[in-house]
Amino acid sequence: MLGVEQVGARGRSGTDRSVVQVQDKVQVAEGVVTLTLAAPDGGRLPDWAPGAHVDLTLESGLTRQYSLCGDRWDAHTYRVGVLLEPASRGGSRYVHEQLAPGHVLGLGGPRNDFPLVPAESYLFVAGGIGITPILPMLAQADLLGADWRLLYGGRTRGSMAFLDELSVHGDRVQVRPQDEHGLLDLAGFLGDPRPGTPVYACGPGPLLTAMERACAGWPARALRTERFVAAEQAAPVRTTAFDVELHRSGRTVTVTPDTSVLEALSAAGVEVLSSCRQGTCGTCETTVLAGRPDHRDSLLDDDERAAGDCMYPCVSRSCSDRLVLDL
Amino acid sequence: MTLTPDLATDVPVDDTDPFGHEHLEDPLPFHHALREAGPVVYLSRYDVHAVGRYEQVHAALVDWQRFQSAAGVGLSNFRTEEPWRPPSLLLEADPPRHDAPRRVLTSVLGQRALRTLRERWTADAEQLVDQVLAAGTEFDAVPALSEAFPLRVFPDAVGIGHDGRENLLPYGDHAFNAFGPPNDLVQKGEHRVAQLSGWVGEQCAREALTDDGFGAAIWAAADRGEITPQQAPLVVRSLLTAGVDTTVHAISAILYAFATHPDQWARLVADPSLARVAFDEAIRWESPVQTFFRTTTTDVRIGDAVVPEGRKVLMFLAAANRDPRRWADPDRYDLGRDPSGHVGFGMGLHQCVGQHVARLEAEAVLTALARRVRTIELAGPTRRHHNNTLRAWESLPVRLTVD
Numbered sequence: 001m002l003g004v005e006q007v008g009a010r011g012r013s014g015t016d017r018s019v020v021q022v023q024d025k026v027q028v029a030e031g032v033v034t035l036t037l038a039a040p041d042g043g044r045l046p047d048w049a050p051g052a053h054v055d056l057t058l059e060s061g062l063t064r065q066y067s068l069c070g071d072r073w074d075a076h077t078y079r080v081g082v083l084l085e086p087a088s089r090g091g092s093r094y095v096h097e098q099l100a101p102g103h104v105l106g107l108g109g110p111r112n113d114f115p116l117v118p119a120e121s122y123l124f125v126a127g128g129i130g131i132t133p134i135l136p137m138l139a140q141a142d143l144l145g146a147d148w149r150l151l152y153g154g155r156t157r158g159s160m161a162f163l164d165e166l167s168v169h170g171d172r173v174q175v176r177p178q179d180e181h182g183l184l185d186l187a188g189f190l191g192d193p194r195p196g197t198p199v200y201a202c203g204p205g206p207l208l209t210a211m212e213r214a215c216a217g218w219p220a221r222a223l224r225t226e227r228f229v230a231a232e233q234a235a236p237v238r239t240t241a242f243d244v245e246l247h248r249s250g251r252t253v254t255v256t257p258d259t260s261v262l263e264a265l266s267a268a269g270v271e272v273l274s275s276c277r278q279g280t281c282g283t284c285e286t287t288v289l290a291g292r293p294d295h296r297d298s299l300l301d302d303d304e305r306a307a308g309d310c311m312y313p314c315v316s317r318s319c320s321d322r323l324v325l326d327l
Numbered sequence: 328m329t330l331t332p333d334l335a336t337d338v339p340v341d342d343t344d345p346f347g348h349e350h351l352e353d354p355l356p357f358h359h360a361l362r363e364a365g366p367v368v369y370l371s372r373y374d375v376h377a378v379g380r381y382e383q384v385h386a387a388l389v390d391w392q393r394f395q396s397a398a399g400v401g402l403s404n405f406r407t408e409e410p411w412r413p414p415s416l417l418l419e420a421d422p423p424r425h426d427a428p429r430r431v432l433t434s435v436l437g438q439r440a441l442r443t444l445r446e447r448w449t450a451d452a453e454q455l456v457d458q459v460l461a462a463g464t465e466f467d468a469v470p471a472l473s474e475a476f477p478l479r480v481f482p483d484a485v486g487i488g489h490d491g492r493e494n495l496l497p498y499g500d501h502a503f504n505a506f507g508p509p510n511d512l513v514q515k516g517e518h519r520v521a522q523l524s525g526w527v528g529e530q531c532a533r534e535a536l537t538d539d540g541f542g543a544a545i546w547a548a549a550d551r552g553e554i555t556p557q558q559a560p561l562v563v564r565s566l567l568t569a570g571v572d573t574t575v576h577a578i579s580a581i582l583y584a585f586a587t588h589p590d591q592w593a594r595l596v597a598d599p600s601l602a603r604v605a606f607d608e609a610i611r612w613e614s615p616v617q618t619f620f621r622t623t624t625t626d627v628r629i630g631d632a633v634v635p636e637g638r639k640v641l642m643f644l645a646a647a648n649r650d651p652r653r654w655a656d657p658d659r660y661d662l663g664r665d666p667s668g669h670v671g672f673g674m675g676l677h678q679c680v681g682q683h684v685a686r687l688e689a690e691a692v693l694t695a696l697a698r699r700v701r702t703i704e705l706a707g708p709t710r711r712h713h714n715n716t717l718r719a720w721e722s723l724p725v726r727l728t729v730d
Contacts, residue, residue, distance in 0.1 A: 044389060047676050049426045072422065073392050117552050118427045140423045198552065221552050266665065273603050274667040281678055282438045283667075283686075304439070 018260065018296060018315060020045070020056075020107045022099060023077065029161040031084040032129060033096055034069075036077050040104065044075040046278045046298065050136035051114035051226070054078065055296070057106025057237055058099075064091040067133035067202075067226075068110060069162075081161055083129035106237070108296035108315075109279075114226040116140055119198050121147040123190060125211060127203020128154050131162055133226060134202055138169065148172060153184040153207070186214040193218040202226045237294045242318040246270060246327045247289050261313035261323075270327060272313060279315035286313050291323035338632040339364040342371045345618075345641075346507045351713040354617065355658075358646035366630030367640075373402060373508060375620070375639040376629075379646035381653035381670070383629055387621055387642050389675035394621035394640060396677060397421040401506030401620055401716075404639060411505055412524060416558055417565045417680065428562050429680065431548040435541050438683045445687060448480050452691035455479060456699060460729055465706050468723040473579040476692050477571055481684070485566050486540025487530040498523040499572030500714060506619070507715025527567050531560035541566055566681070572717060573615055574685050578692060579720040580613035581606060584660040586703045586725055594662050599697045601662050606689040610671035612660045614645035617718050619673070644670045645718065702728045 024036035037056075039045055048054075048068050057063045070079030084096045099105075116122075116137050126134045131152060141148040150173045154160035157177040166173045176184055184207070190199065193215075199222055201211045208225050215223040241256045244264065255264040262284060265272055274284035279297030293311040304310075313325075341364065343357055344350065350357050361368055361379035368377045378384050387394045397420050399405040405414065414420065416428040434440065459471050474496065482492050501516035501523065529535055536542035542563045549559040585592040585605075595601050620639050627634045634640060648669050649657040655664075672679035679685070696703075707724035 047391070049422065049430075075390070075392055112430075115426065115430060115553075116423075118424075118555050118558065119552075143423055271604070271665045271667075273607055273665075275669075275672065275682075276674065276678065277668070282683065285438050299437070310439075 018107055018317070019104050020078065022101050022103045022105065024101060025099065028081070029163075030156070030159045031096075032081055032159070032161040033084075034079055034081050034161075035095070035099070036070075036079055037105070037107075038077045042076065045078055046110060046280060047075075048072055048078075048110040049112055050116050050140045051133050052110040052112040053114075053133070054080070054110050055106075055108030056080070057108070057239075058091060058094050059103075060090060060094065061237055061239055062089075062091050062094075063106070063108070063237055067114075069132040069135045071139070072136065081129060081132040106239075106296075108294075109298055111298050113301070114200075114202070114224065116200070117198055117224070118144075119146060119196060121194070121197045122149075123197060123199045124148060124150040125184070125186065125189070125199070125201040125203070125207070126150065126152045127184075127201075127207040128159070129161065130201075130203030130207070130226075131160070132202075134200065135162055135165070137200060138166075142169075149189070150174065151176065151184060151186070151189040153178060153203070155179065184210075186210055190214055190218075193222070195219050195222075197222070199223045200225075237317070237319055242320070243322045244318070245290075245322060245324045247324055248327055255317070260315065261311075261317060265313065265327070272327065274314050277314045279312050282312065284312050284314050285310055287326035289324040289326055291318060291320040293317070293323065294319045338367055338369045338376070340369045340371050341377075344372050345370070345377075345643075346510055346512075346715050348713055351715075352711055354645060354718070355649070358643060358649065361643060362646055362650055362652075365632075367632050367634065370641065373639075373641075375402065375641050376634050377641040377643060378629065379643040379650070381647040381650040384642045384644060384647035384670055385674055387640060388670060388673055388677070391421060391676055393624055393627050395421050395624050396621060397424070398622035399620065402508050402639060402641075403505075404622060406622070406637070411520070412502075413561065415565055415568070416561045418569070418677065422676070425676070427554050428558055428565075429676065431545060431554050432562060432565070432680045435544040435548070436681050436684055440544075441683055441687055444480075444484060445691075448687060448691040449694065451480055452476060452695035453698070456692075456695040460699060460727070464727045464729060466725065468582045468725045469575075469579055469720050472582065472692065472696075473575050473720070473723070476578065477574040477688055480688060480691075481570055481574065484540055484684075485563070485570070486537035486542040487567070488535060491526050491530075494523050494526045495567060495571045496575065498527050499568055500717075502568045503572060503616075503714050503716040505715075510715070512713060512715050527564060528560070530567060531563040533559070536563070569679075570681050570684065572719075573679075573681075574688050576615040576712075576717050576719040577606070577610060577613075577685060578689060579723060580615055580718070581609040581689060581693065582703070582725065583709070583720060583723055584609050584612060586705045586723070588660045589702060589704065591660060591662050592700075592703055595693065596697050596701065599694050602690045602693040602697070603686060604664075604666065605662055605693060606686055607669065607671075608660060608662060608664060608666040609689075611648045611654075611666040611669035612658075613718055614648050614671045615718055616671065616673075616679075616716060617645040618643055618716055644673070699729050700727045701730060 020037040021040045023038045026034050028034050053065045053067045055063050066080035082095045085092045122141050124134050153176045156179045244253045253264050253268045255261050272284050275281045288311050294317040295305045296315040297312040366383050370377050504512045533546045545562045546559050549556045620641050623634050623638045625636050651657050672682045704726050706726035710722040712719035712721035
């Protein structure tokens with residue numbers, strides 16, 4: 001049905017854009033679960049491309065980044081894979097042990113720091129849960145008619161997720177559990193440097209360090225990596241109300257957890273021009289004079305986020321008690 | 328308008344030619360009829376379906392999975408017909424091929440990337456307004472302001488040479504006509520299309536571009552491997568096709584809106600910070616880009632009807648932007664309104680990638696005018712410029728009063 005589901009509240013309001021609901025949780029390998037996430041109202045989720053990740057804010061206020069590993073042609077659900085990390089400070093343990101269908105999580109992004117660049121051939125190397133951003137890249141490479149191969153390593157076969165989905169690709173995929181094959185033979189897999197063939201790698205730090213060495217003879221920028229360690233979030237984001245002070249008028253507007261900054265401003269009679277209300281078009285960019293924004297957009301890179309001097313109030317919120325905006 | 332129930336699908340049928348001169352001169356009555364007929368209408372003249380209500384237009388725009396662009400965003404179906412030029416990597420592409428060019432252009436034309444241009448364009452606009460006013464306070468605003476300002480700043484921002492810039496407007500005009508049916512508007516451009524396309528193509532080469540513009544930034548992305556060297560000139564071409572006529576007609580739309588709504592001009596003069604809202608409200612009110620087509624990738628239910636796979640669907644952005652189901656008192660140009668969410672720039676992953684450039688140009692011109700001009704009124708009969716896709720003015724005689 002083309003209509004109400006996509007417009008309704010979602011088209012006009014940012015409220016339910018900031019959360020997703022767990023639809024399904026499935027154990028797909030030892031220590032790995034996948035979550036299927038959907039908008040509570042069943043509407044479209046923001047678009048994404050292979051390599052993208054989302055920020056999910058858990059009940060405790062912890063925010064963790066997870067690569068999207070589902071099908072972008074399904075506009076209504078996201079899939080992420082989560083590894084139970086023994087040294088977990090609460091994120092993955094919470095997801096594995098407590099999170100259940102029906103629970104609601106805060107959503108930021110999607111953002112993409114690991115995009116698939118156009119090429120006629122690709123090499124992919126994944127270690128463990130690092131398979132997640134690679135998985136949709138393989139589907140994309142197939143769609144583009146590109147030539148590609150994947151080397152996928154893990155501790156044991158039982159710990160390696162998505163082997164069933166990968167089996168359709170036949171001998172393009174080399175599955176190499178460490179207990180059967182030892183360390184990955186990166187040099188053998190890569191072969192001689194091939195200009196015009198990007199090498200995508202995702203996995204634990206030691207694997208990526210080894211990849212950098214193995215690709216030393218390749219053209220600059222041939223190797224594209226994403227470090228699979230949760231970026232250290234400076235502080236838990238707040239799940240309670242905060243104040244937005246409008247510098248030019250001196251007014252203060254309180255933003256409650258169930259409303260966006262943009263909506264709170266509008267309700268107070270302060271109109272900020274916006275368009276997509278998904279944190280993707282950039283129309284509502286607003287200068288931040290003080291306070292620390294909780295960035296939920298798809299636009300700013302890490303440096304721009306760290307600078308903290310602007311925000312997109314259609315989706316972004318606040319980490320601090322008070323934000324001062326140039327309005 | 329005739330309404331004949333189609334027995335197969337129960338879709339209202341309409342035999343109007345929305346690309347005929349009568350409707351291009353004043354499309355509002357047809358837009359009204361289209362919205363009232365239902366969520367989807369079959370246009371028998373062209374064998375296409377059409378949507379005119381905000382809800383369905385918005386939904387079709389964001390749903391790239393079921394409403395594809397790669398079969399062309401005009402009437403011509405690229406699945407069966409040869410495009411008149413190599414398809415755009417942005418406008419006439421779907422994911423995944425659309426991803427990389429879009430990502431590059433989003434970055435090159437992003438609001439943060441434009442910060443360095445703001446000061447220069449503000450000064451350019453003040454200079455232009457001073458020049459125009461020095462020559463007199465009664466003039467045709469289309470050449471004097473609407474065309475003059477974008478042509479002054481945009482080609483420089485892209486970084487093309489000075490020779491041949493007079494080709495930009497006719498090329499854009501033809502490209503936007505070509506989204507419609509092969510009518511007289513398309514025919515009138517055909518004798519020059521090879522020459523114009525050739526010139527535009529030459530401007531897209533790395534050697535033809537300055538080293539500090541949008542064009543150079545696109546080639547730098549190719550050097551970083553983010554797009555291929557074969558894609559780079561076509562991405563530059565998108566800027567030259569879509570970046571000039573659209574802004575020209577948008578600036579005309581604002582000037583016409585203010586000339587016919589003096590109370591709103593007084594409001595802007597009193598509070599120039601309304602310039603951004605004034606521009607987006609003009610985009611909503613006039614919709615310089617009136618229509619685009621999509622092609623269904625599967626059977627799609629719209630209202631009670633099913634549009635079969637492989638059909639062209641004509642989206643009336645202009646009708647959606649004045650849909651009373653979405654906008655209160657939609658025919659009124661009102662700076663007190665929040666125009667956010669209008670579909671004049673489209674919506675979703677094909678939404679106008681140059682919208683921040685357009686806003687910056689318009690804001691510069693409006694701010695410069697508001698600084699000096701107390702009143703704007705029409706000084707004679709206005710004349711429309713007909714285009715199959717664009718709503719435009721050929722002539723807007725205005726009379727201004729200044730301090």
